[in-house]
Amino acid sequence: MLIRVRSKDGNFRFELQPTDDISKLASKILETASNPDPATLTISDRPRGNETLVSTLKGSTLQALGLAHGTLVFASYKSREDTAGPATQAVESSEKAQAVNSAIKRPWETVQEDPVDTYWRSQEGKIPRGRDSRFCKHGANAMCDYCMPLEPYDVAYHAEHNIKHLSYHAYLRKLTPKTSATASSTALLPPLSQLSYKVKVPCPSGGHPPWPAGICTACQPSAITLQSQPFRMVDHLEIASADIINRFLHAWRMTGQQRFGWLIGHYEPYDKVPMGVKAVVEAIYEPPQEGDLDGLTLGLPWEDEPRIKALAKAAATPLQIVGCVFTDLEPLPEDRTKTRYKRHAKSFFLSSLEAIFAAHIQTANPTPSRSSPTGLFASRMVTAVLTGTVDGDVNISAYQVSEQACAMVEADMIEASVDPGIVRVKEEDRSQESARYVPDVFFRYKNEYGLDVQKSAKPCFPVEYLLVNVSSGSPQNPSPLFRSTTFHIENRPGLENQTVEGVLRELSRLRAPEIPESGQGGDQQLRAVLAKWLSDWHLVAFLGTTQLISPEDMQVLIRTATAPNLEDPTVLDALIRTDGWQTLMTFTRETAPPPRPTSSAPSGGAHTSTNEDIPPDIFDQIARQEAGEGSGNIRICQFCTFENTHGGSDCSMCGLPLS
Known part of the structure; x- marks a missing residue:
């Protein structure tokens, strides 16, 4: 040949x-x-x-x-x-x-891909079709052009089901040569490569000084034509439980200030799209931040990032940071219970500043891939926004930015504009300190006559050319990894304060020191209640900062908190055997309230009884009435289910407002 x-x-x-x-x-x-x-x-x-x-x-x-x-x-x-x-x-x-x-060594051979990628590489991935009664004239076990499975990148199927972007693995199947069915996958040249709009330094030709002293066609990037990205790394963002979002929104509801959080979750196959991938959010971690009415200030990188990533990875179902979420909510002046509808087709969906921020996040978190020469390609980090709907409710919208956006940000080519829907292209800079080469940038659009025309993107262009839409929602039958969302959330000073004393009080109330290993008896109901209370991301993350539990024991704690069956009598055994848990129980015993009185009837009466004759819940009721100064009006907190008898508006256990 x-x-x-x-x-x-x-x-x-x-x-x-x-x-x-x-x-x-x-x-x-x-x-x-x-x-x-x-x-x-x-x-x-x-x-x-x-x-x-x-x-x-x-x-x-x-x-x-x-x-x-x-x-x-x-x-x-x-x-x-x-x-x-x-x-x-x-x-x-x-x-x-x-x-x-x-x-x-070949980087793509040694890379460790996510389990969802391993799964889809082992599947055929074709779209099954049933027998067509109009055109199929063969038997039940035969197949023809009208009923044979379709390729996962079939254009007609995607158009019929209104799927705008190919999934990552469907895109790979489209790029992979047909010989891949018989050849070893590691013997093929990887079909993907990450975009780069930077000047090559040194120049491959070697005929002139490096940029900015010189430049030629061999080292300068080509002109850029902005276009819709044909694929997306994540097809769907799934919130495992509505309580996760409700707890995140509580800070805005109480203060009116915007909030930011990192999405903790994992990736799974998504059956609504051929060879699709969804990001399942199990928790939200809120880093240190300063909120405002119309924005927030955030520090990157955040100090606790390595600890949070290691803790999430040790869960029974390994977790990771799958994206970020922030609020952009504004109540209506005439009705404070409704929110303003300001993100739509006639304004913007993701502002230029937010798109550039998302590009920074995606660039810093590439996806391990066997289909790239470097072993890395694109990113699965999703950017989610909680904003108002046309009906005044709160809705979550999810996006990614394109590979072109990431490459332009990495090359320092674009910046945010005063108009949130517009991106500015920076001027070229040949100074030695901050050299920046900006090639020609174009985008295509349909004019008022319906003609497809090309226009220069300098000095600015619409931000939607950089966006990739990601669908979002919650399952009809939630089965979250963390069963509780009642513990105080981190980095909310003045609104929710995490304290060791509060943890010890709750452990005492749950009678945790009395719960032995499963083989030594004990109340199974108490064991299940304690296991559910421990199954709280914010509680586990906080305990890791108390210095009471070692990093090794923290891994046991997070595996216990994310165990698939908390009703299992043995679910707490491994945790109870750790030194960290025993230390925590020692502090709990020392801070426990004094014992109850041994008798409750006056001497010399017709009947005398000890406390053993009185049900324990009677003592609890008396204690509650005394704490409520005799009111006896019990109010159940909807977040932590604690029984409040005081006349205040906030729960005495978790500090959240009582309904």
Whole structure:
């Protein structure tokens, strides 16, 4: 077969066999090159990007790499230094090649992908279709063009079901050559490469000083045409329980100030989209922040990030940060129970400042991928906004920004505008301190005559060209990983305060020190109530800051809190055996209230009884009435179910308002 090669030394054609090793093609390329360094030889299927070192492909045949008759290969390499002699050059290149072969491994082979990616790679992924009674004339066990399964990237199916973007794995199936069905997946050139709009430093041609002193067509980025991204990394954002959002919204309802939180969850297959992926949110962690009526101030990176990530990863179902959420709510002046509807098609969905922030978050959290030469591609971080609806209610909208947006932010090309729906393109800067090259940027739109026209994006363009929509919702039958949302939320000073004393009081009320391991008896109902109370993300995260429980014991605690069956009598056994739990129980006993009186009847009466004759709930009722100064009016807190007898408006246990 004929392989075409284009390099900086010209265009060449080589006659090779499909079963030839890639090294044979490499040797022919090097023969046509002028003073090349073999260790730097790369090949690609495009003029720029997706370059792969030939040394990492050793042992692969041309056919296995997807090279067919007439394929055009783009080769690049660096020249040796002219000052070195031929003998020295040969020795250095040989040593360098050996070092590269021994030190460099294929990154995409060793990467550890998310379980949802492993699942979809093992599935056929085709869209099943039933037998069509109008056109199918065959038997029940046969198949024809009208009922055979569709590819996951089928255009007609997506248009019929109003699916705007391909899922990540459907997009991969579309890009993967047909030979992948018979060839090893690790033998193929990875089809994905991350976008980069930065100037290549140093220049591959080596013919001029590096940017900003010089620039040429070999090192400068090409012109950019903004377009809708054909795929999305996450197809759906699922909130495991409505209580998660309600607790997050409580701070805004009490103060009117906006809030921000990190979404803690995991990824699962999503059956509403071919080969889809959904992010399931199990909790929200609120970092230190300063809220305002129309915005908030946030510090990045946040100090507690490594601890929170390690804690989430140790859960029974490993968790991670899957995105972020913030509020943008404004009550109506005429009706404070309703919110203003300000994010819609005639205004904006995600402001330019928020889109740039989302790009920073996505760039900092790439997705491990076996389909990228670097082992990383794009990001699954979702940006969610809680905002008002047309009916005055509160709704959650979810977005990602495109790979073009991330590349433009990384190249320092764009900035936010005063108009939230507009993105500004920065001016080029050739100063040595902050050199910035800005290529031509265009976007296409339909004018008033319905014609598709192209327009320069300088100095600004609409923010929607950078957005990727993600659907959102909650399951009809919630089954959250954390069964409780009653504990105080972190970093809400003055509104909700997390204290060790409050934890010890609640442990005492739940009679935690009296609960032994399952094999030693004990009240099973008490055990289940305690297990449910411990199954609270904010409680577990707070206990990790008290220094009472070691990091090893914290892993046992988070696994207990996220156990699939809290009714299991043995669910608490591993936790009870830890030193951290025993320390916590020691402090609980020391802070326990004094014992109740041993008798309640006057002496000399007709009947005398001890406290053993009186049901314990009578003592509880007396204590509640005394605490409520004799009112006897019991109010149940809807968040923590604590029985309040005082006349105040807030719960004495969790501090939240009583309904």
